[in-house]
Amino acid sequence: MLQKAISDSSSNAEIFTGLPAENDVLDEVRALAGGLRRQNGAAPENLDFTIPIGWEERIGHLDGEPIKRLIIFLRSTGCEWVEKTGGCTMCGFYCATSRGREVSAKEYVAQFEYVMDAVDLGDYPVVSVYNDGNIFNEREMPVAAIEKICSYIDGYKNIKKVVVESRIDYSPDEHVAKMKKSLNGRQLEVAFGFESADPLVMNLCINKGFSANNFDHFHSRMRSMGVLTKPLLLVKPPFLTDAEAVRDVLSTVSYCVSRGIDHVDLEVTTVEKNTVVHELWKNNLYRPPWLWSLIDLLQQCHERFGDRAHVYVSPWTYSVESLDWARNCGSCDAEFVKAIERYNLNFDTSEFAGLDCSCRDDEWKEAAVREDPRSIPERIREQLAYVRQARLSTM
Ligand code: SF4
Numbered sequence: 601m602l603q604k605a606i607s608d609s610s611s612n613a614e615i616f617t618g619l620p621a622e623n624d625v626l627d628e629v630r631a632l633a634g635g636l637r638r639q640n641g642a643a644p645e646n647l648d649f650t651i652p653i654g655w656e657e658r659i660g661h662l663d664g665e666p667i668k669r670l671i672i673f674l675r676s677t678g679c680e681w682v683e684k685t686g687g688c689t690m691c692g693f694y695c696a697t698s699r700g701r702e703v704s705a706k707e708y709v710a711q712f713e714y715v716m717d718a719v720d721l722g723d724y725p726v727v728s729v730y731n732d733g734n735i736f737n738e739r740e741m742p743v744a745a746i747e748k749i750c751s752y753i754d755g756y757k758n759i760k761k762v763v764v765e766s767r768i769d770y771s772p773d774e775h776v777a778k779m780k781k782s783l784n785g786r787q788l789e790v791a792f793g794f795e796s797a798d799p800l801v802m803n804l805c806i807n808k809g810f811s812a813n814n815f816d817h818f819h820s821r822m823r824s825m826g827v828l829t830k831p832l833l834l835v836k837p838p839f840l841t842d843a844e845a846v847r848d849v850l851s852t853v854s855y856c857v858s859r860g861i862d863h864v865d866l867e868v869t870t871v872e873k874n875t876v877v878h879e880l881w882k883n884n885l886y887r888p889p890w891l892w893s894l895i896d897l898l899q900q901c902h903e904r905f906g907d908r909a910h911v912y913v914s915p916w917t918y919s920v921e922s923l924d925w926a927r928n929c930g931s932c933d934a935e936f937v938k939a940i941e942r943y944n945l946n947f948d949t950s951e952f953a954g955l956d957c958s959c960r961d962d963e964w965k966e967a968a969v970r971e972d973p974r975s976i977p978e979r980i981r982e983q984l985a986y987v988r989q990a991r992l993s994t995m
């Protein structure tokens with residue numbers, strides 16, 4: 601399968617080869633993902649690339665303490681992985697970008713200045729700068745823009761840490777080192793979609809295109825430069841049941857803990873337009889995770905790993921609209937979301953103690969134990985055949 605993975609040229613990561621049947625399934629996933637992207641068409645002509653998508657305040661952590669964190673969503677060129685392979689099966693970020701049109705360094709800098717005019721960055725010890733793709737990929741974001749933005753950040757003594765996102769294979773040492781240097785002693789953290797330590801889930805269910813080995817090399821590369829890494833783990837990728845998804849995250853957290861990583865972020869799958877997940881969802885082949893499953897997962901993480909794993913749940917608001925998200929029966933959802941927000945402050949699972957609703961026994965209990973008897977390649981092949989048939993019948 602990983603014949604089709606792109607190698608991490610900076611790490612000399614080992615490249616595996618998958619079984620021919622797995623390669624065929626990956627081809628099918630990519631064909632569907634690529635076709636769906638084409639349906640997005642070009643970006644709207646009136647988009648102003650000197651104005652960012654937006655910004656948001658969230659909880660962050662610095663030296664073990666909860667603090668205020670500012671997230672800035674820049675309007676960017678878009679993730680190159682989408683152009684090459686159709687992109688990851690759950691990710692619809694490309695819709696919010698220029699979809700390949702070059703965004704100049706000047707435009708990126710103007711977007712950052714726009715935020716500086718609107719918000720006092722000095723209020724935030726941690727600032728995250730996201731570009732719906734890979735900040736260290738020169739084709740997506742010029743290094744000159746990163747350096748200028750860092751020089752602005754350097755003007756705020758209160759900012760102690762900067763967080764960016766980039767795929768591990770689009771993060772050459774040279775660019776990372778330049779950013780680290782421009783931050784003038786501040787912490788730099790690179791968040792990246794690790795998603796799952798299971799190669800079949802990572803590559804066939806998600807189309808991530810790398811292996812846990814690539815991650816190991818990336819982690820040690822970053823560490824040697826004094827850069828922090830933050831793996832983002834996907835909760836309920838397509839083609840997994842809730843029960844399987846909980847197990848998958850638990851083993852991925854265990855993998856991270858074994859590598860000495862004690863902070864991970866959970867990204868909870870949402871349904872975003874023109875993605876493989878969206879197509880499955882339209883055909884009743886995908887449901888975002890139950891909030892009960894998420895709580896169950898956090899409790900199990902706490903029992904198994906204690907303080908060795910701080911598991912943060914990213915709020916599921918992104919730069920693109922979601923059509924569906926983690927939920928229970930509807931009447932208890934708000935209470936669960938608030939409990940997760942409180943949990944995020946100190947990773948305290950006692951926040952979940954009072955949660956109760958009849959949907960636990962009426963509906964979730966069954967979902968919590970359901971397993972798909974088919975192998976991952978088998979179930980993907982069957983579900984994609986169903987989707988293809990459904991698409992043909994609506995043409
Ligand atoms: S999840 Fe990340 S790597 Fe995958 S398509 Fe989206 S932006 Fe690109």
Ligand SMILES: [Zn+2]
Nearest residue numbers: 929932957959
């Ligand atoms: Zn309920």
